[in-house]
Amino acid sequence: MSRPAIAEPRRAALPLRRWRTMTLAERQAWLAWLFLLPALLVVIAVAMIPLAQTLYFSFTDKRLGALEPEQWVGLENYRFLLSDSLWWTAVKVTVQFTVITVALEFLLGLLIALVVNSRFPGRGPMRAAMLVPWAIPTVLSAQMWKWMYNDIFGVINDLLKRVGLIEQNIAWLARPDTSLIAVASIDIWKTTPFVALLLLAGLQVIPDELYEAATVDGANRIRQFFTITLPLLRPAIVVALIFRTLDALRVFDVFYVLFGARPDMQTMAVYAQNYIVAFSDVGYGSAISVAIFLVIAIFVVAYVTTLKVEVQT
Amino acid sequence: MRDMRPDRLAPDLLAVRFSRRQVLRRAAALGLSVPALSALLAACAGEEATPTQAPAVQPTATPTEAAAETPTAAETPAGTPTVITTPETTYSMDNPPEVFNADQASQYSGATLTYYGDSVGIGAEMDQALAGAFSEATGITINVVPKPESATENYAAYQRFFSAQSPDVDVMMIDVIWPGAFAPHLVDLSQALGEEAKAHYETIIENNTVDGKLVGMPWFGDFGMLYYRTDLLEKYGFSNPPETWDELEEMAQTILEGERGANPNFAGFVFQGNAYEGLTCNALEWLASSGGGRFIENGQVTINNPQAVEMLNKVRGWVGTIAPQGVTTYQEEDSRQVFQGGNAAFLRNWPYVYSLATGEDSPVRDMVGVAPLPAQPGNPHVGTVGGWQLAVSMYSRAPEAAIEFVRYMTSPEVQTWRAVLGSFVPTIPDVASRPEVLQAMPFLEPMEAVERVTRPSRETGERYNEVSTIVFQGVNQILTGQDAAQVLPGVAQRLQRIVG
Numbered sequence: 001m002s003r004p005a006i007a008e009p010r011r012a013a014l015p016l017r018r019w020r021t022m023t024l025a026e027r028q029a030w031l032a033w034l035f036l037l038p039a040l041l042v043v044i045a046v047a048m049i050p051l052a053q054t055l056y057f058s059f060t061d062k063r064l065g066a067l068e069p070e071q072w073v074g075l076e077n078y079r080f081l082l083s084d085s086l087w088w089t090a091v092k093v094t095v096q097f098t099v100i101t102v103a104l105e106f107l108l109g110l111l112i113a114l115v116v117n118s119r120f121p122g123r124g125p126m127r128a129a130m131l132v133p134w135a136i137p138t139v140l141s142a143q144m145w146k147w148m149y150n151d152i153f154g155v156i157n158d159l160l161k162r163v164g165l166i167e168q169n170i171a172w173l174a175r176p177d178t179s180l181i182a183v184a185s186i187d188i189w190k191t192t193p194f195v196a197l198l199l200l201a202g203l204q205v206i207p208d209e210l211y212e213a214a215t216v217d218g219a220n221r222i223r224q225f226f227t228i229t230l231p232l233l234r235p236a237i238v239v240a241l242i243f244r245t246l247d248a249l250r251v252f253d254v255f256y257v258l259f260g261a262r263p264d265m266q267t268m269a270v271y272a273q274n275y276i277v278a279f280s281d282v283g284y285g286s287a288i289s290v291a292i293f294l295v296i297a298i299f300v301v302a303y304v305t306t307l308k309v310e311v312q313t
Numbered sequence: 314m315r316d317m318r319p320d321r322l323a324p325d326l327l328a329v330r331f332s333r334r335q336v337l338r339r340a341a342a343l344g345l346s347v348p349a350l351s352a353l354l355a356a357c358a359g360e361e362a363t364p365t366q367a368p369a370v371q372p373t374a375t376p377t378e379a380a381a382e383t384p385t386a387a388e389t390p391a392g393t394p395t396v397i398t399t400p401e402t403t404y405s406m407d408n409p410p411e412v413f414n415a416d417q418a419s420q421y422s423g424a425t426l427t428y429y430g431d432s433v434g435i436g437a438e439m440d441q442a443l444a445g446a447f448s449e450a451t452g453i454t455i456n457v458v459p460k461p462e463s464a465t466e467n468y469a470a471y472q473r474f475f476s477a478q479s480p481d482v483d484v485m486m487i488d489v490i491w492p493g494a495f496a497p498h499l500v501d502l503s504q505a506l507g508e509e510a511k512a513h514y515e516t517i518i519e520n521n522t523v524d525g526k527l528v529g530m531p532w533f534g535d536f537g538m539l540y541y542r543t544d545l546l547e548k549y550g551f552s553n554p555p556e557t558w559d560e561l562e563e564m565a566q567t568i569l570e571g572e573r574g575a576n577p578n579f580a581g582f583v584f585q586g587n588a589y590e591g592l593t594c595n596a597l598e599w600l601a602s603s604g605g606g607r608f609i610e611n612g613q614v615t616i617n618n619p620q621a622v623e624m625l626n627k628v629r630g631w632v633g634t635i636a637p638q639g640v641t642t643y644q645e646e647d648s649r650q651v652f653q654g655g656n657a658a659f660l661r662n663w664p665y666v667y668s669l670a671t672g673e674d675s676p677v678r679d680m681v682g683v684a685p686l687p688a689q690p691g692n693p694h695v696g697t698v699g700g701w702q703l704a705v706s707m708y709s710r711a712p713e714a715a716i717e718f719v720r721y722m723t724s725p726e727v728q729t730w731r732a733v734l735g736s737f738v739p740t741i742p743d744v745a746s747r748p749e750v751l752q753a754m755p756f757l758e759p760m761e762a763v764e765r766v767t768r769p770s771r772e773t774g775e776r777y778n779e780v781s782t783i784v785f786q787g788v789n790q791i792l793t794g795q796d797a798a799q800v801l802p803g804v805a806q807r808l809q810r811i812v813g
Binding site: 064176279 | 793794
């Protein structure tokens with residue numbers, strides 16, 4: 001984009017006059033910026049400014065509805081965060097939940113996708129029906145499960161007792177050793193269909209010719225799965241895993257409905273919500289938000305680097 | 314696929330494998346409904362924006378119910394009669410008490426007030442009837458606006474009005490734990506209504522007095538009490554409800570052992586053990602009735618003391634023995650359902666349970682007794698105070714008219730009318746002992762002598778939510794198995810950080 005030297009002094013002139021002296025490439029570059037401008041302004045207004053503000057507030061003692069302006073407190077919020085055992089419990093619970101749910105949702109989702117991808121009578125209604133759990137708002141399904149898990153009148157204890165698996169009622173949501181399993185299975189029940197749908201879309205773009213050719217070459221179904229299906233499904237798998245991991249790390253609703261502010265079953269998002277909404281402590285809440293961002297960033301970097309390694313080998 | 318930088322990853326994949334059109338086409342082929350489909354696309358769009366959005370997203374997650382929620386909102390009792398006649402008076406919905414201060418209030422005739430009143434049920438109907446009578450007698454127009462039903466949203470709505478110094482609300486209902494937080498924005502009623510205030514329970518007036526300012530007039534009350542099964546006590550040879558916590562423990566144990574054979578779901582005692590405001594109310598009763606103090610007293614954090622440790626460890630011992638293990642997840646309604654379903658001998662709850670547990674369709678309707686909560690020897694019987702007050706906004710354009718409306722609404726006449734027809738617990742002892750009120754709420758009599766204890770919301774003001782969360786999270790940890798002696802020092806330290 002070099003400009004003729006003679007145009008230099010005119011740089012300060014009106015844009016319209018400069019416009020006439022521009023080359024086509026220059027004009028196109030300007031136009032591109034012009035068209036991008038509204039989108040950039042929106043991004044700056046709704047993402048960049050709030051982000052910068054969050055970062056700034058995390059170094060202050062800002063409170064909602066406070067009459068006096070906020071004070072700069074330096075790293076005090078972060079110091080308290082790092083020393084707060086409840087925060088570290090929240091991190092542990094969130095990460096455990098993420099690992100369990102993402103792994104099982106992926107395996108079950110893949111299985112379901114393979115099944116509904118094959119031809120069988122009633123396939124259409126089946127595909128629609130499997131999305132029902134996912135279509136129910138989480139707050140509602142969580143409340144429904146909370147009743148099902150109830151130790152006295154819950155249907156789960158009732159069923160298990162009828163088939164003779166347990167003798168005493170189990171307080172699923174009260175016992176520390178069953179709480180995480182209980183909440184993870186709700187999420188798996190709810191979100192596996194979504195993973196299956198993503199993987200199914202991936203399966204459907206694999207051309208049938210490849211399987212036909214493989215059959216002609218004498219490869220059995222298992223061989224076909226590992227050499228054709230899995231490699232070609234990779235992009236869909238990556239999308240599904242990243243979607244689910246990020247969602248699971250930000251989980252709020254199901255924990256909030258089931259456990260409220262129970263100290264040993266808070267996720268990072270519940271911990272943050274408590275300080276920001278219930279305590280109006282925006283300063284400390286912003287520090288928590290920044291910390292959550294960092295934890296999620298670690299996962300993203302981990303995903304991206306491991307997947308890259310696989311691509312190269 | 315070759316470019317794996319995080320900012321490129323998701324859009325790249327979407328462009329190659331899952332262009333929106335493709336997703337749409339495939340989804341349509343799958344027979345997805347439109348809402349589900351748009352949700353899917355919205356989900357995709359959200360993720361495309363890279364994880365840097367996360368911190369901004371977290372705080373906006375919508376709570377269903379937050380810690381500010383208090384369990385004091387009065388429920389509409391089922392089957393409340395609409396006309397009750399006593400020898401002297403006939404009480405009916407379309408005949409609210411006479412406006413005794415009409416002469417005084419008429420000087421503000423022409424003013425218009427906005428009143429944030431009850432949101433649903435009989436409370437809302439009564440608001441309309443009372444406001445109508447007041448308007449007719451005084452010429453002051455009253456817009457009755459139902460307040461948000463959830464206490465959390467209600468709190469947030471008032472916070473917005475006050476931070477905007479809005480004159481759009483004049484008179485409002487405030488929860489018993491809000492005076493401390495809202496005091497700077499409320500009119501001091503002690504000049505105008507100081508005489509009337511003397512008739513109310515002293516603890517509630519004290520609760521509503523912040524730095525010498527009376528910021529709200531008590532309107533209806535709430536307190537913790539013990540429900541018990543009269544038939545079971547009789548069956549196992551107990552002539553009276555338990556006096557002390559130890560007695561309750563023994564009785565519950567005896568009844569439990571006897572009943573478990575026939576009903577494996579049977580529990581001795583149920584209460585509110587979930588980590589939420591209700592547990593703070595329960596814990597206050599446990600401590601105040603056993604010499605364990607009231608969390609924060611005279612600006613000092615007192616929660617960590619030997620009596621509190623002993624009492625909370627005793628309660629921990631109940632979980633899984635006389636109380637079901639699930640009690641650490643129970644709120645009011647969970648515990649009520651267990652008791653009302655005939656699955657518990659004792660229940661700690663608020664007065665609203667009375668009309669439900671003795672209602673037509675209740676399996677235990679003829680077997681419900683009410684008593685003060687037990688207390689350890691040498692300590693008073695206590696009940697945590699809940700309930701609602703009427704307050705006047707400082708930004709009101711007609712505060713004098715608003716005060717006259719509050720004077721009428723909180724008067725003994727109106728409280729009697731509301732108690733008889735709506736089962737709203739009066740905040741005036743004289744009203745509580747009237748025969749027609751006792752007929753509607755027989756449990757008021759045994760509760761007369763109970764000491765009403767308040768949560769430390771006045772001292773801690775806008776930080777009360779934080780204080781309560783620290784308390785109920787700590788107590789919940791104890792109930793789920795930790796030693797109170799290990800937990801309470803940490804709780805005290807956190808509280809100290811707020812109290813300063």
